[in-house]
Amino acid sequence: VNLILLEPDEIRADRVTLRDARAAHVRTVLRADRGRAVRVGVIDGPLGSGVVATVDDDQVTLDCAFDAAPPPRSPVSLLLAVPRPKVLRRLWAQLAALGVDRVMLTNAWRVERPYFDTHFLAPEVYRALLIEGLQQARDSRLPVVTVHRQFKVLVEGELDVLASQTVRLLADPGPQPGVREALASHRANSPRVLIAVGPEGGWNDFERGLLRSHGFVPVSLGPRPLRTDTACVALLALVHDALRA
Amino acid sequence: VNLILLEPDEIRADRVTLRDARAAHVRTVLRADRGRAVRVGVIDGPLGSGVVATVDDDQVTLDCAFDAAPPPRSPVSLLLAVPRPKVLRRLWAQLAALGVDRVMLTNAWRVERPYFDTHFLAPEVYRALLIEGLQQARDSRLPVVTVHRQFKVLVEGELDVLASQTVRLLADPGPQPGVREALASHRANSPRVLIAVGPEGGWNDFERGLLRSHGFVPVSLGPRPLRTDTACVALLALVHDALRA
Numbered sequence: 102v103n104l105i106l107l108e109p110d111e112i113r114a115d116r117v118t119l120r121d122a123r124a125a126h127v128r129t130v131l132r133a134d135r136g137r138a139v140r141v142g143v144i145d146g147p148l149g150s151g152v153v154a155t156v157d158d159d160q161v162t163l164d165c166a167f168d169a170a171p172p173p174r175s176p177v178s179l180l181l182a183v184p185r186p187k188v189l190r191r192l193w194a195q196l197a198a199l200g201v202d203r204v205m206l207t208n209a210w211r212v213e214r215p216y217f218d219t220h221f222l223a224p225e226v227y228r229a230l231l232i233e234g235l236q237q238a239r240d241s242r243l244p245v246v247t248v249h250r251q252f253k254v255l256v257e258g259e260l261d262v263l264a265s266q267t268v269r270l271l272a273d274p275g276p277q278p279g280v281r282e283a284l285a286s287h288r289a290n291s292p293r294v295l296i297a298v299g300p301e302g303g304w305n306d307f308e309r310g311l312l313r314s315h316g317f318v319p320v321s322l323g324p325r326p327l328r329t330d331t332a333c334v335a336l337l338a339l340v341h342d343a344l345r346a
Numbered sequence: 347v348n349l350i351l352l353e354p355d356e357i358r359a360d361r362v363t364l365r366d367a368r369a370a371h372v373r374t375v376l377r378a379d380r381g382r383a384v385r386v387g388v389i390d391g392p393l394g395s396g397v398v399a400t401v402d403d404d405q406v407t408l409d410c411a412f413d414a415a416p417p418p419r420s421p422v423s424l425l426l427a428v429p430r431p432k433v434l435r436r437l438w439a440q441l442a443a444l445g446v447d448r449v450m451l452t453n454a455w456r457v458e459r460p461y462f463d464t465h466f467l468a469p470e471v472y473r474a475l476l477i478e479g480l481q482q483a484r485d486s487r488l489p490v491v492t493v494h495r496q497f498k499v500l501v502e503g504e505l506d507v508l509a510s511q512t513v514r515l516l517a518d519p520g521p522q523p524g525v526r527e528a529l530a531s532h533r534a535n536s537p538r539v540l541i542a543v544g545p546e547g548g549w550n551d552f553e554r555g556l557l558r559s560h561g562f563v564p565v566s567l568g569p570r571p572l573r574t575d576t577a578c579v580a581l582l583a584l585v586h587d588a589l590r591a
Contacts, residue, residue: 103571172569172570191436194573195573195575195576198570198572198573198576199570199572199576199580200570237571237572237573238570238571238572239570239571240570279587279590279591280587281587281591322583323586323587323590324417325417325443325444325445325483325484325485326348326482326483326484327443327444327482327483328439328440328443328482330440331440331443331444331579334576334579334580334583335444335579335580335582335583336583337580338567338579338580338581338583338584339583339584339587341568342524342525342526342568342584345524345568346524346526
């Protein structure tokens with residue numbers, strides 16, 4: 102944890118009282134005594150510092166000053182076929198840590214029905230995991246998450262609203278160009294990127310065709326088939342790197 | 347699982363009998379009946395295909411033909427300060443899936459003593475996790491893993507033997523150049539890369555100085571501090587991508 106994130110309604114006249122894992126973190130990991138300042142931030146709000154006012158066994162109070170804007174929102178969004186629950190669990194904090202503007206989870210032919218029943222698709226569960234990732238990466242902006250049970254409706258309609266004016270990349274095994282080459286030839290005047298990552302068995306032909314006919318350009322991560330979480334981290338790293346250059 | 351890996355001593359006259367999770371995979375995931383061919387490989391050996399000869403509730407036999415060389419060894423090695431056990435557990439399969447030649451785990455000032463006691467440093471435990479990653483990525487070459495309790499001895503001596511003639515990169519937050527720029531200016535005539543990844547709190551000044559005086563060039567992954575597993579996946583993706591170009 103490199104930043105302690107606060108809910109807006111926890112803060113009263115710049116003072117916050119922590120009683121949960123964040124209090125324990127201040128006490129036992131940061132070992133912050135009275136008077137020490139720790140990094141704080143407001144979820145979807147500014148960053149700043151909190152001076153420890155009191156430390157007890159069951160609570161810590163901080164006097165906060167918020168004087169810094171959060172990092173800019175990532176220009177990268179993800180369209181992701183719902184992965185296995187175990188993989189989805191691992192993914193949330195990492196996506197937030199790497200920085201992603203929006204995560205659209207979608208159905209696909211090779212997404213197994215029970216994957217939609219996991220509690221890792223419940224907002225209160227994934228929100229906590231996203232916050233964990235933001236606290237790691239010193240960011241306060243929560244990625245926006247939406248779940249789409251109808252792939253066709255998403256791609257043919259909603260996508261133009263949720264992710265307009267983006268370069269669209271389709272991660273696909275095969276002899277495609279890499280991320281950097283694809284962005285160099287297609288970036289044009291859009292600085293925003295949407296990456297589609299399919300289910301473990303891949304998109305089927307209909308899905309791949311629909312994505313391609315809606316502007317998705319295939320990119321390759323090399324010849325090795327990767328697990329969804331590994332592929333997402335690798336893709337976000339490569340796209341952010343290419344956009345920085 | 348995109349490949350079933352076999353131990354060399356499991357194979358008798360090109361026939362192998364599986365009774366463990368691999369048998370269950372052939373039966374219930376691949377649903378492979380008698381006569382169907384599945385991808386197989388020998389650990390640290392060739393790849394090929396195995397034709398299902400018998401399928402029972404408790405075992406599957408395959409008649410194998412090994413006719414393909416495994417992918418080339420990765421030109422990338424990792425020098426990694428031992429991370430928290432939970433992070434190390436998550437890392438093994440992903441390192442093998444992305445492809446890494448050698449993993450040197452080392453002590454550092456900010457590595458907590460108990461991290462060395464985890465069973466995720468026991469060869470029989472991490473070997474199984476590495477095999478999981480290889481089976482995902484259709485590779486058969488096990489990364490070579492060594493554990494070094496003395497950082498100074500490793501960097502001043504052993505490193506020249508274990509990782510000679512490599513470009514040495516040091517992942518460090520800050521305004522360093524990125525992986526691609528660093529490789530472009532330092533690659534010279536060595537196609538091999540060694541990446542050092544520090545503990546969560548970073549290397550201390552002595553360690554950073556020792557690495558730099560032994561040829562490690564700092565590279566940055568951007569301004570966001572990342573968890574060790576996320577950072578390793580991102581770095582391996584970026585280095586492999588830069589070497590492919």
